[in-house]
Amino acid sequence: MRILALVVLLLVAVTPVVHAAEVVPLPADKQGFGTARGGSPVWFTLGHQGLSEIFHPDLSTPATRETRLLVNGKPGQARTEPADDRSLTFRQRLRGDGWHAVLTYVTDPQRAAVLANVEFWAQRPMKLTIDHVPMKGTSTVESTLPTEPVRHARGTFAVEFGDGVARAALGRDFRAVAREYARGWHAYLDGLKRPRSADRRLYDMSVMVLAATEDKTNPGASIASPSFPWAFGFDRELAPELGPYALVWPRDLYHVSTAMIAAGDRGFAERSLDFMLRVQQQPDGHLPQNTRVDGTPVWLKVQLDQTAAPLLLAWHLDRRDQSTVDSLRRSADYLLSYPNSPFSEQERWENQSGYSPATIASVVAGLVCFADLLQRNGENADRYLAAADAWQRQVEGWTATNTGPYAPKPYYLRVTKDGKPDQGTKYNLGDNNPTDIDQRAVVDPSFLELVRLGVKRADDPVIRNTVAVVDAQLKEQGYWHRFTQDGYGETADGRPWGINWPEPTRTYGRLWPLLSGERGEYELLAGDKASAAQRLREIAATANSGLMLPEQVWNGRGTQSATPLAWTHAQYVRLAWSLDRGEPVERPAVVVKRYLS
Structure with a gap:
C-alpha cells in the first residue's frame, strides 16, 4: 500500500480577500457536523462528495467551501455515517x-486543523488529488500526492488554519488524534443522562x-445551523454575510437551552442566558x-417572543441575582411599553407583524x-402580572x-393584523406568494404555545377546534406545514427558494419535523402518550445517514433546507424527556398554577 501524506494549506491570516472570485456555499443538507469537545476553534461539515464548509475562527465565519478527494480528476458520491456513536x-x-x-x-483537539484519514482501492491504477476551495479568493488545488497512478493507498490529509498547523497535526498518528478527539465527547456524554424513550444513537x-x-470563543452563543440554505447561500444582496443560520437567534437558543437542561447540561443554559443578557439592547432592553456569535446585531426586527425568552429561561434556572434581575426587568418593561403590545413587529416565523397566539403565549408566560422571580426576592410584581392576566x-x-x-369555530x-379576527383583513404572506389573503384563512400550529407554556388548557374548546382545523389544512405525509400557503422552500420542480419580485416564482414550504415535537408535547397534556411517542419516532425517521435532523422534509426525506437544524x-x-416525565419538561409550573389550577 502506498502511504499518502496529503496537506491542504489554508493560511487564513495572510490570504487576501478577493471579492470578485467569492464562491457560494454548497447545498445546506449537511450529512455530518463535527468539532472537538473544547479545544481548537474549527468546525467541519460534510456534503455529498466530501468536506463542505469549514468554520474558523468562529461559528459565524465559514472559511472554506469544500475539500474533496478527486480520482482521475473526478469526485465520487459519498454515503456518510457516524464512525463512533458517541463522538462527532x-x-x-x-x-x-x-x-x-x-x-x-x-478535528485535532490541540490545533486548528481538520484531519481526514483516507483508504483507497481501485480496479486499475488511478491518480489521486485533493481539490480545495476557500470561501473567499480563487479556487485552489493543493496536492503533494504521488503523481503516478496507484491502485491502493492509505494516508491522511489536513486542512490547516495557521502556519505549520497541518504539518504538526500530521506529525501525530491519525489514530492517536482520533482517540483523543473521541475521548472528549465520550467524557461529555458520560456526564449526562439519557431518557428511556429515545433512540440511543440519535439522542446522543x-x-x-x-x-x-x-461557539468556543463566545460562550453561550449557539448558532441555528452550520448551513446556508437556498438564496441565503448565493444571494449576496439578501445575505451579505452568507445568511442568517450561522447566527444566534434568542428563540432557537431558548429551545436548545431547555433541551440541554433536560439532558443534564445546565451549564450550557446558564451560558446561553448570560449571552442573551449580554446582547440585550440598551437602553430599552x-x-x-x-446576532453574530460575538454579539453584533445583524437583523433588526423586533420579535416580542424573543424578548420574553430570557424571562422564561431565567425562571427555569432560578436566576435571581441582582444583576440578572435588573437586566430581566429591562426586557419585561420593554414588553409592557412596546406600542400596542402584545402586537409584535414579527411573530416567530419572522415575516409578519400582528397579534400572534404564539407570541402572546410567550409574553404572558415570560x-x-x-414576576415569580421578583416575588421570591421580596419585590412587588403587580404590574407585570396585571398585564399578563389581561393579555x-x-x-x-x-x-x-x-x-x-x-x-x-372559533379557531x-x-x-391578525388589527386584533379583529372576525374581519376579513387581507395581507401578503411574502415568500413569493403573489396575492393577498384573508387573515381568517391562515392558520398555524404555533398556537400550541398557549398550551405548552401553561396559558390555556389542552382541552380548551378553542384549542381543540384549532387542532382539528390545523390538521385538516396543514397536515400532510404525517407532518405539518408551518402555516397556510407557506412559501419558504423549493419551487415545484425543486429549484431553491429566493426573493424574486416583482415577478415571483411560486415556492413551497415543506413539512417541519420540529412541529411534530410540539404536537407531541400537546398530546402528552391531552392524555395521549401513545401519539406523543409516535411523534418522537416520526422526528427520528427524518434523520439522514449521518443522523442529522433537517429543518424541512418531503416524501419522508430532508430537503435542501438547513441541516442539521x-x-x-x-x-x-x-x-424524549417529556415522554419519560409524562408532561412537557419545559412547561413553567408557575404559569400553570396561575391560569389552569
Missing part, C-alpha cells in the same frame, strides 16, 4: 467508476450536535432579532415567570375567529 467522528464511503474509498474525519448525536453549535384573557378576542372559512389564526435536534431531546 464521521466516516464517508466514496464510490466512483472502478474505485472506492473510505474517509474518516475528526442530537445532544452532541447541540453542544457543537456553541429588547433582544435583537439575531411576565409571569419574571391571557384577551388572546382569543385578538386572534380566534368566529367567521373564518374553516370549521369547527386561532396565525396572526439545532431547533429540530432540541425538540427531539425535549420530547
